[in-house]
Amino acid sequence: xxxxxxxxxxxxxxxxxxxxxxxxxxxxxxxxxxxxxxxxxxxxxxxxxxxxxxxxxxxxxxxxxxxxxxxxxxxxxxxxxxxxxxxxxxxxxxxxxxxxxxxxxxxxxxxxxxxxxxxxxxxxxxxxxxxxxxxxxxxxxxxxxxxxxxxxx
Numbered sequence: 354x355x356x357x358x359x360x361x362x363x364x365x366x367x368x369x370x371x372x373x374x375x376x377x378x379x380x381x382x383x384x385x386x387x388x389x390x391x392x393x394x395x396x397x398x399x400x401x402x403x404x405x406x407x408x409x410x411x412x413x414x415x416x417x418x419x420x421x422x423x424x425x426x427x428x429x430x431x432x433x434x435x436x437x438x439x440x441x442x443x444x445x446x447x448x449x450x451x452x453x454x455x456x457x458x459x460x461x462x463x464x465x466x467x468x469x470x471x472x473x474x475x476x477x478x479x480x481x482x483x484x485x486x487x488x489x490x491x492x493x494x495x496x497x498x499x500x501x502x503x504x505x506x
Contacts (some may be wrong), residue, residue, distance in 0.1 A: 355384050355429050362424050363390055363431075370417060376402065378435075389430040392417075399436040407442065410435055411470075446473055450480040454487045454502055463503040468493065474500050 364382050371378045371394075381393040396402060403410045414433040421431070434440060449466065457464050466477065474491050477500050481489050488503050 355388055355390060355427065359425055359427065359429070360384065360390070363392070363421060366421055366424065367392060367394075367417065370420070385432070387430070388428060389432055392431055392433045393437075394433070394435045396435060399438065402435050403438050406470075407438060410438060442473075443476055446476045447480045450477045450502075454481050454484060457502045457504050458486050461504050461506075463501055465492075466500045466502070468497045468499045470496075471498075474498065 360382055364380065367378075367380050367382070371380075376396060376398065379395040381391075383391045383393070385391050394402070401409070402413060404412070410433065414431060417433065418431050421429075432439075453464055453466060469477075478489050478491075481487060481502070486505055488505055490501050490503070491498055492501050493499055
């Protein structure tokens, strides 16, 4: 179970990590459900930390998780976001999913979305899971794997 001592360790590792990178960040660390620790960072230079299509952000999250696992024995997950990049990306993906599904139903023709990483495809699948008028499937091979939305006839 993630406790206040664990959160203190996480805060120290985060602050030390970005201090060594000589990047000034303001951090907010919150415990969410399912042992997930939300790390919200604010910085003047988010592009450096986010990278192309969020790849650097994903790499930093992976690196921080590896560093933290050496200091924390209990299981936990981290959800790193910088200047609300991921939050905005999730909102965009959900809007894209709904609008594309509506087009598929209206035109009665399948549509393929652009290729995207697995965690983004999962957001699309989850957003459309309750709809009975369309179906979704991931097709292709990484890194060109994409979601195809099909009308249910």
